[in-house]
Amino acid sequence: MQIQFLDASASPAARLVARLVNQDAVPADLEPMLAEAAKIARFSGKSGQTFEGFVERNGKVVRVALAGIGASDAQDRMAAIEKAGAALVAKYLTSGETTLTFDLTGAGLSAEEAAGALLGAELRSWRHDAYRTKLTDDKKPSLREIFVMGAPEGTTKQWGSAQAVAAGVALTRELVTEPANAIYPETFVARCRERMEGTGLNIRVLDETEMAALGMGSLLGVARGSARPPRLLVLEWNGGAKGTKPVAFVGKGVTFDTGGISLKPPAGMEDMKWDMGGAGAVAGAMLTLALRKAKANVVGLCGLVENMPDGDAQRPGDVVTSLSGQTIEVINTDAEGRLVLCDVLTWVQREYAPVKIVDLATLTGAIIASLAHEYAGMFSNNDDLAASLAAAGEATGDRLWRFPMGPVYDKQLESAIADMKNVGSRFGGSITAAQFLKRFIENDTPWAHLDIAGTVWADKPGATWDKGATGFGVRLLDRFVRDTLES
Ligand code: BES
Ligand code: MN
Ligand code: ZN
Secondary structure, three states: OEEEEOOOOOOOOOOEEEEEEEOOOOOOOOOHHHHHHHHHOOOOOOOOOEEEEEEEEOOEEEEEEEEEEEOOOOOOHHHHHHHHHHHHHHHHOOOOOOEEEEEOOOOOOOHHHHHHHHHHHHHHOOOOOOOOOOOOHHHOOOOOEEEEEOOOOOHHHHHHHHHHHHHHHHHHHHHHHOOOOOOOHHHHHHHHHHHHOOOOOEEEEEOHHHHHHHOOHHHHHHHOOOOOOOEEEEEEEEOOOOOOOOEEEEEEEEEEEOOOOOOOOOOOHHHHHHOOHHHHHHHHHHHHHHHOOOOOEEEEEEEEEEEOOOOOOOOOOOEEEOOOOOEEEOOOOOOOHHHHHHHHHHHHHHHHOOOEEEEEEOOOOHHHHHHOOOOEEEEEOOHHHHHHHHHHHHHHOOOEEEOOOOHHHHHHHOOOOOOEEOOOOOOOHHHHHHHHHHOOOOOOOOEEEEEOOOOOEEOOOOOOOOOEEOOOOHHHHHHHHHHHOOO
């Protein structure tokens, strides 16, 4: 979407004008007919409400859209504003209208809030139509341009960083949406290179020979069954003080998860194209940080493999040696995410000595049983880190709910033949998965594991997304960096 700011004097011959309306404060400068019509339709400016009416201005028909943003002192004010911007775009994206004039005059928004409305609009305009060759004209997106009038001072600057957020979310959604015959480890890397060119991100890639030489037996065990070779993608952003150790973000990038020899049932297996949602979020967040030139040192890692059954695939009962030296009995080849992450976790600690580590992974179906699609699960060895992540989650809508950890859960991972097995009992599956990862965190480095299996993909439209990839994690990580490393 093109967003253009108009100065106060410019008054375009707009056909479609949108206003944001505070609760019980329908603008006084609206045509009486329109105000009356809104009232009849029970539009009062509540968050989530929209209204549309037609009026005559200067002899022309003008379409006026109102979107409610609720009470100005509401706790979720920002979310309500983003949602209103998004609702307007959802309403007119394929309406035939090509431009929308956003008249923010009199809405009483701060610059940050005004940018929030635009962010909501931009996020909601994202679509992936690359594979639709038969879209009829009336189904194609028509809205291309938003003119903004009456924006408070400082909005353009706020919009600059909001735009970086939107671009990061868009990359994540693209990677998550693409099918597994398009995005596999090598093409995930290629797509990131393409999208990140010129941003100042430093890109490193480890191939399977290098990973084998290092001794990443756990990650490579998962990759064995696939014809697609694995990759470890490393994205470095050094916008902070020279020599300061980075924060590390680590993403599970299983580009397709069949379960391997512990094969998944067919129903719904297509969903496993988005088993790289953690890696997608890391890539998107790193792009955002670079685009807004974050004053922080951050390294993002994507462990990229495909989990397939094959004559050469690893078997249940196989024992692999991880990069840490710890041995793992692979009881279930479908518990592959942790096998990928553990080697990446060890490597990043040795290579970068990060001050904090946050991993994101579509790790367990059990987290969906616990939290449905509203919260991602959080597991951490550090209360401060957990608290700042939870706060970033509340602020951005990428919500997190912390789970317990402890030795009683860890016990479930004891193996009769190796240092550990890769699954626990039938119960508490998300927690035992986290306990497994914790065994690879050295020296009590502050670490948090986010199980995002329930929040990467949506079966119905949400506040700022259509059904499909949500882009979960990008806003969370961006906000976390802003609040803990840059202020
Ligand atoms: N990628 C899946 C988890 C998943 C399930 C993500 C549904 C999104 C939606 C993961 O690799 C997996 O298969 N986990 C197993 C673990 C089990 C074998 C201990 C699961 O959740 O069933
Ligand atoms: Mn699996
Ligand atoms: Zn998986």
